[in-house]
Amino acid sequence: MSKEKTLSVDPKKKRLQTQILVIAIVVAAFVVCHFITGGRLLAPNNLRTILTQVTYPMIVALGMMFIFTGGMIDLSIGAQAILAGNVAAVLVEDFGLGYAGLIIGAIVTMIVCELLSASCSVFLGIPSWVAGLGAALVFEAIATIYVGNRAKTAGAAVVYLKHCQALGKFPTIFIIAIAVFVVAWFIFNRTKLGFNLRAIGGGGEVAEAMGINRVKTIMLSAAVGALIISIGVITQLSYTGRFTTSAGMGSLSGIFKSLAVILIAGSFSRIYNDAVGCVIGAFIVAGLFNVLTLMGVPSGTGQDVCLGMVVLVCGILSSLGYKGVMK
Numbered sequence: 001m002s003k004e005k006t007l008s009v010d011p012k013k014k015r016l017q018t019q020i021l022v023i024a025i026v027v028a029a030f031v032v033c034h035f036i037t038g039g040r041l042l043a044p045n046n047l048r049t050i051l052t053q054v055t056y057p058m059i060v061a062l063g064m065m066f067i068f069t070g071g072m073i074d075l076s077i078g079a080q081a082i083l084a085g086n087v088a089a090v091l092v093e094d095f096g097l098g099y100a101g102l103i104i105g106a107i108v109t110m111i112v113c114e115l116l117s118a119s120c121s122v123f124l125g126i127p128s129w130v131a132g133l134g135a136a137l138v139f140e141a142i143a144t145i146y147v148g149n150r151a152k153t154a155g156a157a158v159v160y161l162k163h164c165q166a167l168g169k170f171p172t173i174f175i176i177a178i179a180v181f182v183v184a185w186f187i188f189n190r191t192k193l194g195f196n197l198r199a200i201g202g203g204g205e206v207a208e209a210m211g212i213n214r215v216k217t218i219m220l221s222a223a224v225g226a227l228i229i230s231i232g233v234i235t236q237l238s239y240t241g242r243f244t245t246s247a248g249m250g251s252l253s254g255i256f257k258s259l260a261v262i263l264i265a266g267s268f269s270r271i272y273n274d275a276v277g278c279v280i281g282a283f284i285v286a287g288l289f290n291v292l293t294l295m296g297v298p299s300g301t302g303q304d305v306c307l308g309m310v311v312l313v314c315g316i317l318s319s320l321g322y323k324g325v326m327k
Contacts, residue, residue, distance in 0.1 A: 015271065019272060022268070022271060022272075023280075026284065029287075030042065033291045036291070037291060037294040040294050041290065041294060046294075048170055049290065050286050050287060051170065051171075051174045052170050052173055053286045053290070054174075054282045054283055054286040055174060055176070055232070055236075056232050056235065056236040056258075057257040057260075057282050057285055057286065058177055058181070058261065058278060058281075058282030059180050059232030059235070060081070060229050060232045060255060060258035060261075061261035061282060062180060062181060062184040062228050062275060063077075063184075063224075063225040063228035063232065064225060064229070064255075064258055064259075064262050065184070065225070065262060066221045066222070066224050066225030066228065067221065067222050067225040067226075069198060069201040069221070070197050070201060070218040071200065071201065072132075073128045073129045073132065074117055074118065074131075074222075075129055075132035075133055075136055075255075076117050076131075076132040076136035077255050077258075078136070078251035078252050078255040079135070079136040079138075079139035079143070079251035080109075080110055080113040080114060080135075080139055080229075081232070081243065081251075081254060081255075082139070082140070082143050082243045082244070082245055082246065082251050083109060083140075083142060084105070084109040084110040084113070084230060085233050085237045085243030086143050086146070086147060086159050087106070088101065088102045088103075088105035088106040088161075088233070088234065089102075089159040089160070089161045089242065089243070090105075090150070090159055092161060093159065093160070093161065093163065094154075098163070098164055099164050102167075102234060102238075106230045106237070107227060107230040107231075107234075109230075110226045110227070111226040111230065113135070113139055114225065115219065115222060115226070116135065118131075118218065118222040119219070122215055122218055122219065123215075140245070140246060140248075140249070140250070141247070144245045144246075144247050157245075158242050159242065161237050161242065165238045165241065166238065167234060167238040168235055168236070168237070168238025168239030168240070169238075169239075173235045176231065176235055180231055180232075181275060181278075184228055184275050185276070187224060188273075188274065189273060193220060196213075197218075197221045199212055200212065253304075256304075256307055256308075257289075257307065260281070260307060260310045261278055261282045261285055262278060263281075264277065264280070264281030264285070264310075265277030265278045268280065285307075288306065288307075288310065289303060289307075292306060
């Protein structure tokens with residue numbers, strides 16, 4: 001009797017093939033867009049611009065990965081970043097604290113704000129998105145009031161960073177982003193905190209039954225996420241020179257690109273690790289906006305429409321069979 005041989009595809013090999021295919025599609029899309037834009041997209045100077053502009057949404061998305069995975073849909077991150085950026089700029093320009101003021105001011109402000117926002121949800125039982133919206137209004141108001149009062153003495157309503165801008169120059173800013181990715185990937189995938197966080201994201205009751213301290217894990221992850229985001233604030237402030245204050249939830253627009261990035265990562269969750277998905281998503285978003293700019297699509301209108309469509313599509317894709325709180 002002849003035995004039938006059942007051919008089975010190695011899951012790891014199949015996943016690797018899929019990963020390579022996705023990368024190939026993204027690269028092919030960049031090449032096609034290069035010709036559509038008349039050979040400008042992948043020109044050395046423009047490629048340098050893309051590598052610079054990809055850093056902030058990627059770093060913020062990596063930080064949001066730690067916050068969102070545990071169930072904290074915190075919409076105050078944009079307001080926190082604005083406040084942290086202005087505090088850091090004030091410490092540098094008004095108090096002359098140099099790089100120490102830039103780094104410590106951004107990190108401490110960002111972590112304190114995020115822990116306050118997370119505490120409202122964890123300890124008061126308020127839904128995280130509601131707590132985030134309320135916290136955003138508070139943080140926006142604090143930044144706006146301070147900058148408004150400062151304008152009466154300094155004569156400017158925007159705090160410009162005129163010194164300590166080396167961290168925003170290329171290739172330093174991109175090297176920092178790569179280093180942040182490596183550290184974030186390691187913490188998320190190779191530490192007890194990352195394991196506990198992913199367990200909570202997969203099912204809080206199951207995680208608690210395993211002996212995982214949910215509150216401790218969420219708060220610690222929020223602090224780690226805020227620390228990562230603060231690095232993005234430091235590099236972006238050094239690059240642009242300012243974080244303009246806003247009111248009435250205007251700060252939400254500051255995290256739309258990062259939100260799109262993390263949603264793209266969620267839609268790729270069966271193919272890539274979330275941290276790797278954030279990197280790919282950041283290049284997709286940065287490339288999209290660069291192409292739109294080269295094609296003359298106005299920022300603030302047409303580009304925002306495209307970003308909104310990307311967020312909606314990626315949100316739909318990430319909800320299909322996604323394991324975790326973003327479902």
